[in-house]
Amino acid sequence: MAKMILTGNESAAWGARLSKPKVVAAYPITPQTSIIEKIAEFIANGEMDARYIRVESEHSAMAACIAAENTGVRTFTATSAHGLTLMHEMLIWASGARLPIVMSVVNRAMAPPWSVWTDQLDSVAQRDTGWMQIYSENNQEVLDSIIMAYRVGEKHNILLPTMIMEDAFILSHTAEAVDVPEQKLVDDFVGEFEPAFKLDPQDPGGFGSLIMPEGPYMEFRYKMALAMDEARKEIRKVTEEFAEVFGRKYPGLVEEYRTEDADAIMVVMGTIASTAKDVIDALREKGKKVGLARIRYFRPFPYEELREIVKKADMLGIVDRSYTFGYGAALYTETKGALYGHTDKPIKNYVVGLGGRDITPDVLVKIFDNMLKIAKDGVVDREIEWVGLHGDERWS
Amino acid sequence: MAIILPDEPTPIAKVPSTENKTGGWRTFRPIINYEKCIRCYICWKFCPEPAIEFDSPDAHPVAKPQLAKFDSVKINYDYCKGCGICANECPVNAIEMILEEKLEED
Amino acid sequence: MIEIRFHGRGGQGSVIASKILAKAFFMEGKYVSAFPYFGVERRGAPVTAFTRVDERPIRAKYQIYEPDYVIVLDPSLLKAVDVLKGLKKDGWVLINTIKTPEEIKKELNHDKIATVDATSIAIKHHLGSQAAPIVNTAILGAFSKVSGLVKIETVMNAIRESAPAKQEENALAAKDAYDATIMGGE
Numbered sequence: 001m002a003k004m005i006l007t008g009n010e011s012a013a014w015g016a017r018l019s020k021p022k023v024v025a026a027y028p029i030t031p032q033t034s035i036i037e038k039i040a041e042f043i044a045n046g047e048m049d050a051r052y053i054r055v056e057s058e059h060s061a062m063a064a065c066i067a068a069e070n071t072g073v074r075t076f077t078a079t080s081a082h083g084l085t086l087m088h089e090m091l092i093w094a095s096g097a098r099l100p101i102v103m104s105v106v107n108r109a110m111a112p113p114w115s116v117w118t119d120q121l122d123s124v125a126q127r128d129t130g131w132m133q134i135y136s137e138n139n140q141e142v143l144d145s146i147i148m149a150y151r152v153g154e155k156h157n158i159l160l161p162t163m164i165m166e167d168a169f170i171l172s173h174t175a176e177a178v179d180v181p182e183q184k185l186v187d188d189f190v191g192e193f194e195p196a197f198k199l200d201p202q203d204p205g206g207f208g209s210l211i212m213p214e215g216p217y218m219e220f221r222y223k224m225a226l227a228m229d230e231a232r233k234e235i236r237k238v239t240e241e242f243a244e245v246f247g248r249k250y251p252g253l254v255e256e257y258r259t260e261d262a263d264a265i266m267v268v269m270g271t272i273a274s275t276a277k278d279v280i281d282a283l284r285e286k287g288k289k290v291g292l293a294r295i296r297y298f299r300p301f302p303y304e305e306l307r308e309i310v311k312k313a314d315m316l317g318i319v320d321r322s323y324t325f326g327y328g329a330a331l332y333t334e335t336k337g338a339l340y341g342h343t344d345k346p347i348k349n350y351v352v353g354l355g356g357r358d359i360t361p362d363v364l365v366k367i368f369d370n371m372l373k374i375a376k377d378g379v380v381d382r383e384i385e386w387v388g389l390h391g392d393e394r395w396s
Numbered sequence: 397m398a399i400i401l402p403d404e405p406t407p408i409a410k411v412p413s414t415e416n417k418t419g420g421w422r423t424f425r426p427i428i429n430y431e432k433c434i435r436c437y438i439c440w441k442f443c444p445e446p447a448i449e450f451d452s453p454d455a456h457p458v459a460k461p462q463l464a465k466f467d468s469v470k471i472n473y474d475y476c477k478g479c480g481i482c483a484n485e486c487p488v489n490a491i492e493m494i495l496e497e498k499l500e501e502d
Numbered sequence: 503m504i505e506i507r508f509h510g511r512g513g514q515g516s517v518i519a520s521k522i523l524a525k526a527f528f529m530e531g532k533y534v535s536a537f538p539y540f541g542v543e544r545r546g547a548p549v550t551a552f553t554r555v556d557e558r559p560i561r562a563k564y565q566i567y568e569p570d571y572v573i574v575l576d577p578s579l580l581k582a583v584d585v586l587k588g589l590k591k592d593g594w595v596l597i598n599t600i601k602t603p604e605e606i607k608k609e610l611n612h613d614k615i616a617t618v619d620a621t622s623i624a625i626k627h628h629l630g631s632q633a634a635p636i637v638n639t640a641i642l643g644a645f646s647k648v649s650g651l652v653k654i655e656t657v658m659n660a661i662r663e664s665a666p667a668k669q670e671e672n673a674l675a676a677k678d679a680y681d682a683t684i685m686g687g688e
Contacts, residue, residue, distance in 0.1 A: 275563045277561050
């Protein structure tokens with residue numbers, strides 16, 4: 001194992017390299033570009049034995065991955081923001097075709113207003129595409145999650161694609177020390193791609209056929225729903241197996257941090273969780289009992305874990321770095337939906353950090369203080385609150 | 397203090413983008429050698445900016461007397477990003493790319 | 503935790519400097535993170551980059567507002583940017599300039615000022631061109647001297663491992679800068 005100083009994007013490229021996809025098809029977009037530049041460099045240097053397909057759009061990138069994966073080879077791609085949303089149609093095709101493609105996504109705000117900075121709306125808006133979704137906290141997790149995503153997705157009882165998110169710039173362009181595992185270990189862990197089916201001239205077959213309303217369209221969808229449910233168990237199992245081989249223990253679908261005996265627990269995805277851990281340590285020293293539940297997998301959604309977590313505190317504060325216009329942000333509504341009938345504790349939605357607005361410890365301390373007050377009073381002051389708007393004295 | 401919201405529903409730029417003088421991005425500066433220029437306007441066609449403009453026939457030296465009735469061309473250095481496409485396309489090699497810092501030194 | 507901010511101009515290699523410095527600290531067993539200001543940088547425009555160093559894993563995922571050290575790669579930035587913004591009162595500002603700390607003091611209201619003529623050192627070692635010398639490796643040698651937090655030998659090794667070309671010249675430039683740094687206001 002070699003420790004290297006890598007950015008999140010370099011970590012993603014290393015995760016792809018170690019997993020040995022045979023085809024990479026991608027289109028550049030800030031802040032994803034350095035992922036595919038690095039992969040192109042690996043291929044050009046002969047360090048990666050893959051075919052790199054240059055395409056004219058992200059829609060085509062995903063189409064190329066779908067076609068390649070259908071021939072029975074492992075594929076990889078990466079994108080961000082407008083590139084991801086342009087892929088939307090093909091994302092649904094990939095999962096319905098049951099192709100375990102793995103993709104890196106750099107979470108960037110959607111325009112307008114134009115912004116290249118972090119915001120999770122781009123991937124949250126792909127919630128319903130049938131892809132598994134992992135939100136990373138640091139560069140090590142970016143690399144490791146790609147390796148685990150292939151292992152989970154390619155199981156024949158799963159056969160679903162996975163996207164691995166990293167917050168724009170905060171991970172994508174930030175260099176940290178990363179353990180790059182030995183190729184042999186990854187080879188053994190991920191294994192050769194064994195497709196459950198493939199395009200084969202010796203055994204011809206068509207894919208994506210029409211199914212009439214009375215045909216098994218619903219049954220195919222139900223099989224996919226079962227696979228996504230099954231993935232929960234596989235994810236928990238594979239993170240255990242990963243720990244045995246690589247010595248790094250990931251907590252399945254949700255990471256809990258100091259949730260025992262907490263009065264208030266923050267639920268969040270991505271890098272905010274990392275800063276929040278420092279804040280929690282500082283607040284705990286002052287006797288404020290706060291904890292954290294970091295959602296690693298937004299899909300499949302960890303409803304079972306959340307039903308246990310809510311028992312440990314007097315309230316949950318759901319922090320979203322995106323907004324779903326109409327009612328609350330996605331992590332909030334999902335959490336509330338999962339907890340309906342399981343708790344009557346107060347739950348509040350905090351909308352933060354859109355368009356890359358920096359989330360400092362000061363902001364998090366204010367949110368935790370507000371959460372503790374709600375935990376004490378048992379009353380939610382505002383169900384959905386946007387934090388840190390210009391001029392708002394509650395947060396300045 | 398109350399929340400401060402922008403006046404418009406979506407950002408509307410009040411300053412034209414021409415105020416953004418992208419010539420500052422330039423590393424190399426294209427310089428036209430009017431002793432060679434045949435006023436074919438191929439540079440004008442290819443410039444992606446576009447930063448090549450027409451000028452009056454007598455604004456610059458003319459390479460051949462029969463060209464004197466045609467408009468000359470000039471480069472608008474406020475917007476030329478120094479991509480060098482004009483120099484590459486010029487059929488008579490009349491455009492030279494020179495390092496900006498070298499010009500600043502001189 | 504030690505927090506360091508770099509000020510340079512696009513093309514001068516401030517972001518690379520922040521990473522090489524992170525690597526040097528990493529080689530001495532520290533935890534590090536290095537990142538650019540999340541701007542849309544272009545050649546010539548003011549650029550900011552950061553390095554964090556700690557004895558334990560760094561979980562902070564936000565920008566640096568109150569650095570312990572400020573490193574200025576281009577003296578023209580003193581007029582263009584508030585390089586002292588947020589700098590701790592007892593923190594050092596290290597500037598690439600031909601001036602002495604006393605002369606800089608007339609421009610900057612700060613106690614701990616260090617200066618080094620990294621431009622001449624870079625030119626001496628043929629780093630970059632005469633017109634655009636690359637000072638980002640030399641200035642790291644000066645940082646080693648000013649901070650005393652990382653050995654000059656480690657900085658030189660980190661440069662040798664990271665520089666895409668002229669590894670030895672870059673490393674020697676750092677050593678020269680280490681020796682030539684003037685520290686004022688102590």
